[in-house]
Amino acid sequence: MAEMKDSLTGLDKYETFLEKLKIEISKMDGYRIAIIYTDIKHFKYINDTYGYQRGDMLLKEFVNQVLKIDKKLLCAARVYSDNIVVATKLDTDFNNNTFRDLIYERNMVLERMLRDKYLDERLKLSTGISIISKDDRRLDPATAVSNANLARKMAKEMNDDCCILFDNQMIEGIKKEVEVTSSLPKAIRNYEFKVYYQPKMGSGDKVIIGAEALVRWQKPNGGFVFPDEFIPIIEQSGQIVDLDYYVYREVFKFIAERLENDLPIVPISVNVSRVHLNKMGILSYVSSLFEEYNIPPQYVEFELTESIYIENTTKALELIEGLHSMGVKVSMDDFGSGYSSLNLLSGLPIDIIKLDKVFLKEGSLDDGSLKENEKIIISCVIDMAKRLKITSLCEGVETIEQSDYLSEIGCEIQQGYYFSKPVPQEEFEKLLDGDVEECSEEVVM
Ligand code: C2E
Ligand code: CA
Ligand code: CA
Numbered sequence: 001m002a003e004m005k006d007s008l009t010g011l012d013k014y015e016t017f018l019e020k021l022k023i024e025i026s027k028m029d030g031y032r033i034a035i036i037y038t039d040i041k042h043f044k045y046i047n048d049t050y051g052y053q054r055g056d057m058l059l060k061e062f063v064n065q066v067l068k069i070d071k072k073l074l075c076a077a078r079v080y081s082d083n084i085v086v087a088t089k090l091d092t093d094f095n096n097n098t099f100r101d102l103i104y105e106r107n108m109v110l111e112r113m114l115r116d117k118y119l120d121e122r123l124k125l126s127t128g129i130s131i132i133s134k135d136d137r138r139l140d141p142a143t144a145v146s147n148a149n150l151a152r153k154m155a156k157e158m159n160d161d162c163c164i165l166f167d168n169q170m171i172e173g174i175k176k177e178v179e180v181t182s183s184l185p186k187a188i189r190n191y192e193f194k195v196y197y198q199p200k201m202g203s204g205d206k207v208i209i210g211a212e213a214l215v216r217w218q219k220p221n222g223g224f225v226f227p228d229e230f231i232p233i234i235e236q237s238g239q240i241v242d243l244d245y246y247v248y249r250e251v252f253k254f255i256a257e258r259l260e261n262d263l264p265i266v267p268i269s270v271n272v273s274r275v276h277l278n279k280m281g282i283l284s285y286v287s288s289l290f291e292e293y294n295i296p297p298q299y300v301e302f303e304l305t306e307s308i309y310i311e312n313t314t315k316a317l318e319l320i321e322g323l324h325s326m327g328v329k330v331s332m333d334d335f336g337s338g339y340s341s342l343n344l345l346s347g348l349p350i351d352i353i354k355l356d357k358v359f360l361k362e363g364s365l366d367d368g369s370l371k372e373n374e375k376i377i378i379s380c381v382i383d384m385a386k387r388l389k390i391t392s393l394c395e396g397v398e399t400i401e402q403s404d405y406l407s408e409i410g411c412e413i414q415q416g417y418y419f420s421k422p423v424p425q426e427e428f429e430k431l432l433d434g435d436v437e438e439c440s441e442e443v444v445m
Contacts, residue, residue, distance in 0.1 A: 128152030357396025
C-alpha cells in the first residue's frame, strides 16, 4: 500500500488529506470547517544557506507548533516543500474576522520563535484561510484548498498582512488578470488600443499648446476599457512596456504625419510606466523612434509619476538624463499625490510639474471655486516651481472658477474636462485645425 504519511513531518500526504477532508465535509454538522494554508517566506534561503538538515528541522518545528495550537484539528498535510495545510472545526457563530485575527496572532508568535531560533529576521509566515459552511457541502475539497492557497498568495504579496481570508471576489480578480494578460498581445496586433489626446491649454489666451496621449482599449465586442482597469494588471506582468512602446510609436507617427502635411501640431506628452526602470530599454526605443520618424525633439514629452522618483531615484535620474540628452522634456506627473514631493523637486532636473487633480478636487466648493486654504497651497507650489524655473501645469481643471484662479496665480498650463476630455485622434485633429497656429518655438513647452 502506498505510504500515507509524509516521512519528514509525519503529516498526511496531500492525497490522503483530500480524502479525509471530503469525508469531514460530508459529515459536517453544527460547525464549519476552516482550511488554513501557510507557507514560510525565505524558507528556501535557510535551505540554501544552512543546508537541508536545518531547513528540515525548521519545518518540523513549525509543524509541531501548528498542530499544538489547533485544538480542533481535523486533518493536516504538507502539500509540498514548506506549504502546510490544516483543516480545523470552526464554530458556526464564530466571527470570520476574529478567527483570522487569532491565526494572525498565532503566526506572530510562531514567527518570533522561528526568527530567534534560526537567526533570520526575514522569516515570515503567509497564511490564507477559506471557510466551508454547511451550504458548501458539495464543494470539492481541492477547490477549498486552492481558495485558501489563493488567499495565501495574496498574503505573501503584501508585506504587512500575513493572514488573509478568501473571498469569491478574489477569483473574479484572478479571472480578469488572466483574461487581460492573455489577450493583450493579440489586442495590440489587432489595433484594439487607441490613443486619445487631451489638450493642454496655455493659461493666458487659453489656446491649445500641447496634449497628453492617453490609451484606451476598444474591444471587438464593443466594450471600452479605461486604463485604470488594465494598466495595473499589465504592469504586474511587465507587458505594459510593449503597450507603452505602441503608444509612443502611434504618437510619433501622428506628429510626423502632421508635420509632413504642414498641419498645425503641438508637443505631445506620453506616460512612462514604472516598469521601464527595471530594464531601461526605453531609451534606445525612443532613440530609434526619433531616427525612424525624424521629428524635432521638442514635440515629445515624457511624464513620470511622482511615485517613480520616490521609489527609485537613481534610475529615475538616469532616465531623465537619457531623455534630456535626446532633447525631450520630462515632467513629474501626479505631483502632490504622494508624500515627499517637495524635497524631490530640488534634486531632480525636471522641466514641468503636473499638479495632481487632488489639489483641485479636495479644495473645491459647491460653486466650483476653491477654498481659501487650498488656494494658498496651490499658489505656493506654483510660486516655488517658478523660482526653481520649472513650468507648472494643473491637471483636473473642471470649472471656469478654477481655471481663472490658476491663470491669476501664474500657473502656466492647464488641463482638464473644463477644456476637453481626452478625445480620439480625429477629433483632436479638428481641435488643432480650428484652434492653433503652427507650433512656434515660443509655445513649445
Ligand atoms: P494620468 O497620467 O494622471 O492621466 C490623467 C487622467 O485624468 C486621465 O485618466 C484623464 O482622463 C483624467 N482627467 C483629465 N482631466 C480630468 C478632469 O478634469 N477631471 C477628472 N476627474 N479627471 C480628468 P485616464 O485616461 O483614465 O488615465 C488614467 C491613468 O492611466 C493615467 O493617469 C496614467 O497614469 C495611466 N495611463 C493612461 N494611458 C497610459 C499609457 O499609455 N501608458 C501608461 N504607462 N500609463 C497610462
Ligand atoms: Ca499623465
Ligand atoms: Ca496625472
